[in-house]
Amino acid sequence: MQTNKIATEITRLSLSRKVTVFVFFLTILAVGLVAVGKLPLEKYPKGQESTHIRIRTGWSSGVAEEAMQKIGLPMEEELSTVRGIKSIHTRSSQTSAEVSISFKRDTDMDVAYREVRDRMERASLRFPDGVDEYRIYKSGGPSQTVCRLSIRYNSDENLYNNIEKNMVRPLQRIDGVADVSFRIRRKGIQIEVDKDRAEAYRLSISRLSSRLRGDNFTLSSGTVIDGGKKYLLKSTSTFHSIEDLRNLPISDTVYLKDIATIRYGIDDMYQDTERWNQMQSAGISVVKESGANTVEVGDAVAAAIEEIKNNPELAQYEINLYQNYGDVIKKQLGSLVNNGLFGACLAAVVLYFFLRQFRLTMVIALAIPLCLFISMTIMFFAGDSLNMTSILGLVICVGLLVDNSVVVAENIHRHYHSGLSRQEACLRGVGEIGLAVTTATLTTIIVFLPSLLVGGEMRFMLYQLALPVVSALLASLATAIIFIPLCVYLTAGANHPDESHPKKTKRDTIRKALATIYNCT
Numbered sequence: 290m291q292t293n294k295i296a297t298e299i300t301r302l303s304l305s306r307k308v309t310v311f312v313f314f315l316t317i318l319a320v321g322l323v324a325v326g327k328l329p330l331e332k333y334p335k336g337q338e339s340t341h342i343r344i345r346t347g348w349s350s351g352v353a354e355e356a357m358q359k360i361g362l363p364m365e366e367e368l369s370t371v372r373g374i375k376s377i378h379t380r381s382s383q384t385s386a387e388v389s390i391s392f393k394r395d396t397d398m399d400v401a402y403r404e405v406r407d408r409m410e411r412a413s414l415r416f417p418d419g420v421d422e423y424r425i426y427k428s429g430g431p432s433q434t435v436c437r438l439s440i441r442y443n444s445d446e447n448l449y450n451n452i453e454k455n456m457v458r459p460l461q462r463i464d465g466v467a468d469v470s471f472r473i474r475r476k477g478i479q480i481e482v483d484k485d486r487a488e489a490y491r492l493s494i495s496r497l498s499s500r501l502r503g504d505n506f507t508l509s510s511g512t513v514i515d516g517g518k519k520y521l522l523k524s525t526s527t528f529h530s531i532e533d534l535r536n537l538p539i540s541d542t543v544y545l546k547d548i549a550t551i552r553y554g555i556d557d558m559y560q561d562t563e564r565w566n567q568m569q570s571a572g573i574s575v576v577k578e579s580g581a582n583t584v585e586v587g588d589a590v591a592a593a594i595e596e597i598k599n600n601p602e603l604a605q606y607e608i609n610l611y612q613n614y615g616d617v618i619k620k621q622l623g624s625l626v627n628n629g630l631f632g633a634c635l636a637a638v639v640l641y642f643f644l645r646q647f648r649l650t651m652v653i654a655l656a657i658p659l660c661l662f663i664s665m666t667i668m669f670f671a672g673d674s675l676n677m678t679s680i681l682g683l684v685i686c687v688g689l690l691v692d693n694s695v696v697v698a699e700n701i702h703r704h705y706h707s708g709l710s711r712q713e714a715c716l717r718g719v720g721e722i723g724l725a726v727t728t729a730t731l732t733t734i735i736v737f738l739p740s741l742l743v744g745g746e747m748r749f750m751l752y753q754l755a756l757p758v759v760s761a762l763l764a765s766l767a768t769a770i771i772f773i774p775l776c777v778y779l780t781a782g783a784n785h786p787d788e789s790h791p792k793k794t795k796r797d798t799i800r801k802a803l804a805t806i807y808n809c810t
Contacts, residue, residue: 296723296770297716303771304712310775314659321662324669330584331676332618334753340375340392342405344368346416346423347385352494359417360386367412371404372396394749402427426467427578433467435583435614436590438573441607452571455600456608460573463589465581471573478531479552486548492539497549582674587615622680629684633657636688640695649698652776656694656768657687663764664757673756682757689733690761693726693769701777711781715774723770730766734759 303310346360357379365379368388373396378389392401402425409423440456442448452471460469482497535546545551577586594610597603637654644650661683665675673679701718705711737759740751 297720300719324666329674331674343426345387356386357381363412363415367408435577436575437612440571465586467578468576481550584615648780653694660690660764664761667760678753679757682754690765697769
């Protein structure tokens with residue numbers, strides 16, 4: 290058969306080019322070792338974690354509806370023109386407006402990020418005066434959280450400023466970090482308006498907010514050139530004390546103190562408190578960008594925390610990095626790798642139990658690491674990563690990698706013991722079952738064909754599982770036809786075994802018994 294001739298000729302070529310074949314496979318092993326060291330470690334495949342971008346614009350309007358009308362809707366209208374949007378969600382609060390955009394799976398997130406920045410520049414022209422600078426986060430929610438920290442402290446009036454200056458800002462500068470959020474009960478000026486009194490004076494909350502913003506601002510007022518020097522002018526109007534606020538005139542006869550209670554302290558509505566080891570604590574969460582590597586960002590954050598602990602301004606705080614998803618991923622992947630190694634060793638033991646020949650068992654067992662290295666090399670050049678899905682695929686196919694090699698090696702071994710020379714046994718052994726092992730391998734691979742026919746999330750997940758499995762199985766077929774015959778040729782003895790050996794007699798007895806049984810049926 291044509292396929293048998295092709296397999297035989299390939300084996301003949303490998304036997305005649307022994308040094309070339311060994312150099313080729315040693316090169317694959319070397320490249321595989323380098324690829325394994327450079328493959329990024331991730332919990333999930335690249336592209337699965339997030340296709341989200343979040344934009345937040347701060348504005349202390351005091352009314353959520355006003356923030357939606359003047360900030361949220363202009364942002365939504367401009368951002369809705371970005372290509373590849375799957376869904377867009379807008380929400381507002383008393384202090385900000387936020388837009389969350391979910392993109393389709395095949396969207397280039399770098400291009401999407403640039404388009405979002407362009408649309409936000411347009412939307413900012415429609416914002417009212419006094420709007421804070423907007424921020425764009427390339428993150429997709431809780432799944433993007435890399436590290437969580439807890440900071441134990443006693444009573445500290447300057448806690449918020451210390452943490453923001455000496456911890457949050459250094460962490461924000463780390464490459465791959467999208468956002469650093471911290472939960473601290475921060476003190477501030479609280480204005481509690483008496484609704485009945487305000488209505489009695491015919492005053493609305495929006496009017497009060499506008500008046501407070503109008504009397505508390507910092508604006509650029511242009512430039513003045515005098516004597517060859519250029520001076521920047523700035524207009525400011527700020528409150529210097531709580532008494533200034535209390536005596537703020539709202540109308541001709543009404544002051545703020547007449548309709549509101551003003552105090553400096555923690556907002557009673559702020560109920561988010563934490564404790565760690567029976568002490569007050571503040572929580573910090575580090576969120577990574579959608580394209581950043583979780584393990585690398587986690588290691589960078591851990592190193593930065595060690596440097597931050599040496600800051601004398603933070604000596605009174607106890608900083609604890611209690612959750613690092615980078616370490617969690619490394620432990621999970623390490624567990625899968627250990628299970629795979631244990632499975633490979635167990636497969637070799639089972640092979641030896643049935644073959645009862647150490648050299649032949651080791652030759653077949655070599656197919657496992659060789660095929661895995663080839664598969665991981667393909668994954669490296671395909672831009673993939675070592676993640677839960679890809680390693681699971683490799684672990685699943687560990688037992689399948691030796692199937693072709695077992696069949697080929699055993700058939701060669703049988704022909705050699707029947708009296709053929711080493712080369713003739715290799716050629717005939719591969720020629721007889723070349724079509725069988727090729728067909729068996731292709732029927733296993735074709736199971737993953739539907740991954741090319743479906744779309745969306747299912748296609749993405751099937752591809753991530755199919756790439757390591759298919760590449761490893763194809764590598765096992767090539768190894769069985771090219772590498773295994775050469776190894777069996779080199780490890781087989783120059784002389785044929787003694788035909789009167791007890792093992793030979795025992796095998797012949799079993800074969801005769803089986804032949805008699807099958808002939809009778």
